[in-house]
Amino acid sequence: MEKSVLPQKTLLLWKIRFSVPAIVMVVLSFFLCRFSSLFIIVPIFLTVLALLILFIYIPVYFRRYEILCGENAVIINRGVLIKTTHIMPYSRMIYAQTFTTPLAFAFKLSAVTLKSARSFLFIPEIDRVDAESIILAVCGEEKE
Amino acid sequence: MTRTFKAHPLFILNLLKPFLFVLIFPLIKGLYQYLRYRSVDGILSLEIILFAIIFFIAFLRYRSIKINVHENRLSIKLGVLFVKNAAIKLSQVSCVKTSQSPLDAVFGAVTYKINTEAGKHGKPDFEFKLSRKDSERLSVLLYGNQGNRAVKFSLYKLAFLAATTSSAFTGIIISVPIINKLGNLLGIALNEMLFNEINTASEKMNNFFPPIVNIVTLILLAGYTVAFIYSLLKYINFRLFLEKDRLEIRSGFLVRYRTAFKKQSIKNVTVEQTSLMRIFKRYSINISVGGYGDGQKERAVLVPCGRRVEIKSHFSAYFPFLKAEGKAIRPQRGKISKRRFFFLPVSYLAVIFFVSVTLMVKFPLFQSLILFVAAVTASIVLYYTDLCLFNYRFGKLRFGEKNIYAQGSRGFNTCEFYCPKENVGEIKLIRYPNDLRFKTCKVKITVRSEGADSIRIKNLDYEKTLQAINKTFNINV
Numbered sequence: 001m002e003k004s005v006l007p008q009k010t011l012l013l014w015k016i017r018f019s020v021p022a023i024v025m026v027v028l029s030f031f032l033c034r035f036s037s038l039f040i041i042v043p044i045f046l047t048v049l050a051l052l053i054l055f056i057y058i059p060v061y062f063r064r065y066e067i068l069c070g071e072n073a074v075i076i077n078r079g080v081l082i083k084t085t086h087i088m089p090y091s092r093m094i095y096a097q098t099f100t101t102p103l104a105f106a107f108k109l110s111a112v113t114l115k116s117a118r119s120f121l122f123i124p125e126i127d128r129v130d131a132e133s134i135i136l137a138v139c140g141e142e143k144e
Numbered sequence: 145m146t147r148t149f150k151a152h153p154l155f156i157l158n159l160l161k162p163f164l165f166v167l168i169f170p171l172i173k174g175l176y177q178y179l180r181y182r183s184v185d186g187i188l189s190l191e192i193i194l195f196a197i198i199f200f201i202a203f204l205r206y207r208s209i210k211i212n213v214h215e216n217r218l219s220i221k222l223g224v225l226f227v228k229n230a231a232i233k234l235s236q237v238s239c240v241k242t243s244q245s246p247l248d249a250v251f252g253a254v255t256y257k258i259n260t261e262a263g264k265h266g267k268p269d270f271e272f273k274l275s276r277k278d279s280e281r282l283s284v285l286l287y288g289n290q291g292n293r294a295v296k297f298s299l300y301k302l303a304f305l306a307a308t309t310s311s312a313f314t315g316i317i318i319s320v321p322i323i324n325k326l327g328n329l330l331g332i333a334l335n336e337m338l339f340n341e342i343n344t345a346s347e348k349m350n351n352f353f354p355p356i357v358n359i360v361t362l363i364l365l366a367g368y369t370v371a372f373i374y375s376l377l378k379y380i381n382f383r384l385f386l387e388k389d390r391l392e393i394r395s396g397f398l399v400r401y402r403t404a405f406k407k408q409s410i411k412n413v414t415v416e417q418t419s420l421m422r423i424f425k426r427y428s429i430n431i432s433v434g435g436y437g438d439g440q441k442e443r444a445v446l447v448p449c450g451r452r453v454e455i456k457s458h459f460s461a462y463f464p465f466l467k468a469e470g471k472a473i474r475p476q477r478g479k480i481s482k483r484r485f486f487f488l489p490v491s492y493l494a495v496i497f498f499v500s501v502t503l504m505v506k507f508p509l510f511q512s513l514i515l516f517v518a519a520v521t522a523s524i525v526l527y528y529t530d531l532c533l534f535n536y537r538f539g540k541l542r543f544g545e546k547n548i549y550a551q552g553s554r555g556f557n558t559c560e561f562y563c564p565k566e567n568v569g570e571i572k573l574i575r576y577p578n579d580l581r582f583k584t585c586k587v588k589i590t591v592r593s594e595g596a597d598s599i600r601i602k603n604l605d606y607e608k609t610l611q612a613i614n615k616t617f618n619i620n621v
Contacts, residue, residue: 095236098227105227116261117261117434117593139217
């Protein structure tokens with residue numbers, strides 16, 4: 001069974017994605033402190049939480065993210081506190097779709113969604129070339 | 145060889161549709177005011193800027209759509225900044241639906257909907273506009289050449305189907321937003337005007353029942369008429385094209401629909417009778433195709449209306465591979481079993497009787513209204529009683545080597561359900577305390593699909609059913 005992990009660029013991408021709204025929220029909460037010193041707890045709590053997520057949760061989540069491409073199914077193992085295994089047999093797969101945001105495009109990454117009836121399997125951003133290979137493989141074709 | 149198709153420019157209008165009432169119509173109204181009176185409010189300039197931005201985004205999205213058909217797969221690319229690129233095996237495309245509105249016809253465009261079993265329920269997986277020629281070419285690439293054997297149905301049969309499947313509530317749901325939006329656009333209280341008209345008409349009707357009953361009846365009648373007209377316009381020109389592996393349905397008058405299925409995409413077939421069809425002893429054949437349709441269910445009408453013999457001959461001609469096979473499991477015969485089927489309707493009738501009598505004694509001024517409501521509810525329950533009798537007499541389940549067949553009621557319709565074994569997603573055996581006592585169960589069969597079709601059969605022998613399921617699906621317990 002072929003095992004893949006997510007590239008380092010994906011980690012960076014998600015760190016950026018998380019950092020922007022986190023910074024906005026922290027700044028806004030610091031702004032609230034001007035009205036009452038009681039509000040100081042909120043920005044401190046948010047800052048600590050954001051740092052924990054940014055430097056511990058996200059790196060651990062992406063390090064533990066495993067994509068296993070077997071003969072009959074794609075298996076995804078993920079999770080930090082709650083671990084999830086998602087198995088999707090190839091026979092149940094209907095189509096694959098890549099999704100690229102402007103930031104992901106700059107990093108040459110693409111997210112992949114594998115769709116089956118009533119369910120889907122989401123793979124966070126991987127190299128665009130790999131994403132294209134996956135969607136071709138789902139359609140039973142080799143990359144030219 | 146790869147063939148590429150691009151969207152029709154009219155698709156820009158589709159993308160602008162959500163802004164039609166909030167931006168485009170007020171803009172047109174404002175421009176008209178400016179041209180006529182040489183004066184407008186300050187909002188117009190903002191609207192023009194917003195319109196220009198939205199139009200520019202819509203234009204870019206229209207330009208970004210690219211449909212590539214390769215030897216075995218179809219790839220669809222859309223989006224400018226947020227780019228989606230989907231790849232679908234051609235064998236996984238379950239159905240293709242095209243519709244042409246009068247505006248589309250003027251510009252030679254067609255709305256093209258591609259469906260698979262995956263994707264969001266009730267929404268087509270991919271929807272865009274193509275030129276008519278491109279849509280025909282794409283359909284040929286996806287499904288091969290269209291069939292020549294057309295089966296036509298008379299207007300009488302189509303009107304019958306529309307009359308027996310229309311509901312007043314559907315008509316109300318269709319007309320209320322149109323009336324509201326039209327009223328807002330024209331700047332008149334259209335809904336109030338209509339309500340006043342109905343009020344005046346109901347006051348003129350002198351009968352035993354109070355005016356509120358007349359008002360409700362008139363609203364329901366108007367709703368039913370709207371639903372009937374809508375349904376008739378949808379089914380008019382109904383034609384069925386048959387090929388060895390493919391079926392194509394064409395219908396519509398103002399908006400023309402064309403739907404192509406591969407026979408292998410058909411999940412299950414049902415022979416149904418609505419309440420009105422039961423009175424006239426007519427049936428219709430419906431098919432359920434994975435991913436098809438914009439509504440709750442994935443059903444399409446295949447044969448709109450016919451007598452039992454006609455329907456049977458249509459069924460055996462189109463679906464010889466779905467023949468019912470295996471030994472039938474039926475509810476037990478006898479007084480106790482019959483009583484169990486009638487327990488609920490009789491209880492409902494008793495409740496209606498006692499509640500209405502109590503209310504009539506407590507509120508003598510509202511006697512006629514209570515009597516009307518009780519009569520309507522009782523007639524619905526009486527119809528339900530008839531359905532229970534149908535379930536007792538004809539309810540059955542057959543597990544064959546290849547197919548599963550079930551007969552029973554579904555909502556207010558009776559239904560014969562044919563499904564290939566491999567399309568069954570779930571079989572549920574439900575046992576209430578009474579079932580445990582009589583060693584019976586209720587069986588629910590659900591099809592494996594996006595908007596799965598299902599059927600329930602009541603009071604079947606639990607052991608027999610379980611054995612049949614284990615044998616059919618090779619389950620060793």
